[in-house]
Amino acid sequence: MxxxxxxxxxxxxxxxxxxxxxxxxxxxxxxxxxxxPEIIRRASIAMYEGEINMVIHAHGGVADVEVDxxxxxxxxxxxGPGIPDIAKAMQEGYSTAxxxxxxxxxxxxxxxxxxxxxxxxxxxxxxVGVGTTVTMKINLN
Amino acid sequence: xxxxxxxxxxxxxxxxxxxxxxxxxxxxMGDLLSWVMGRAKADQAWITIMSNQNIIAVASLVxxxxxxxxxxxxxxxxxVENAKAKGVNVLATKEPAFEIACQLSxxx
Ligand SMILES: Nc1ncnc2c1ncn2[C@@H]1O[C@H](COP(=O)(O)OP(=O)(O)OP(=O)(O)O)[C@@H](O)[C@H]1O
Ligand SMILES: [Mg+2]
Numbered sequence: 310m311x312x313x314x315x316x317x318x319x320x321x322x323x324x325x326x327x328x329x330x331x332x333x334x335x336x337x338x339x340x341x342x343x344x345x346p347e348i349i350r351r352a353s354i355a356m357y358e359g360e361i362n363m364v365i366h367a368h369g370g371v372a373d374v375e376v377d378x379x380x381x382x383x384x385x386x387x388x389g390p391g392i393p394d395i396a397k398a399m400q401e402g403y404s405t406a407x408x409x410x411x412x413x414x415x416x417x418x419x420x421x422x423x424x425x426x427x428x429x430x431x432x433x434x435x436x437v438g439v440g441t442t443v444t445m446k447i448n449l450n
Numbered sequence: 451x452x453x454x455x456x457x458x459x460x461x462x463x464x465x466x467x468x469x470x471x472x473x474x475x476x477x478x479m480g481d482l483l484s485w486v487m488g489r490a491k492a493d494q495a496w497i498t499i500m501s502n503q504n505i506i507a508v509a510s511l512v513x514x515x516x517x518x519x520x521x522x523x524x525x526x527x528x529x530v531e532n533a534k535a536k537g538v539n540v541l542a543t544k545e546p547a548f549e550i551a552c553q554l555s556x557x558x
Contacts, residue, residue: 332507332511336510336511346492346513347492350492350511350512350513353511354487354511354512357487357507357508357511358484358487361504413483413500413502413504414481414482414483414500414502414504414505415482415483415484415504416482417482417483417484417485418484419482419484419485419487419488420484422488423484423487423488426488
């Protein structure tokens with residue numbers, strides 16, 4: 310891998326059941342490139358959590374992935390309601406997910422903590438009423 | 451023990467088995483998907499009563515050896531097709547999650 314590879318996915322906010330297609334496709338792709346399976350696993354779970362958050366909390370968004378020799382960088386961007394208190398949102402167990410989403414098994418308030426744990430760097434930029442951007446980086450070495 | 455051997459020994463219904471020879475190396479029980487993604491490990495058998503489409507993506511990303519549906523839970527046909535397409539093994543049984551965990555503990 311000498312030059313950076315980039316992927317762009319639109320994450321449809323209406324189609325809840327197909328969320329994760331991007332992450333699964335991304336996973337398959339990385340595996341074919343010969344990246345360490347445990348790194349792929351961490352990166353694709355983190356990406357899926359972010360994707361699901363955009364679907365559940367922000368009516369969808371876009372995902373951009375860039376892979377070079379050193380790292381996998383993921384940027385998830387939405388124009389949803391924003392996160393008023395990021396520190397609170399990062400706490401395990403904190404969730405504003407509605408009941409219909411909880412009945413599908415989401416809404417444990419563990420997504421953002423998982424994203425943090427599975428990546429080497431993570432930042433959340435959010436403005437209420439404007440949207441949220443989450444950036445994550447997973448080092449390859 | 452492989453997924454196929456486990457299914458056979460405990461008379462589980464096979465809903466999807468694209469990877470029969472996968473070894474089961476432990477188990478994880480849970481229905482909250484972010485807990486599963488945060489705590490379950492690759493090659494474990496994931497015991498759950500969740501039956502919506504998202505379990506297939508979760509199983510694939512976590513890379514579990516198989517999903518075991520407890521309590522006679524079944525999947526819609528489109529979800530079974532998706533499991534097959536994504537290479538996800540899915541077994542089903544009438545037993546509750548605790549009994550399945552006991553069966554697993556004898557084999558690993
Ligand atoms: N993209 C987003 N836009 C707006 N709010 C968000 C976004 N992502 C997360 N949040 C807020 O942060 C909270 C915590 O997110 P987190 O992913 O940790 O939990 P959850 O999505 O509610 O449940 P889980 O991820 O366990 O299924 C959410 O309930 C929501 O209030
Ligand atoms: Mg979440």
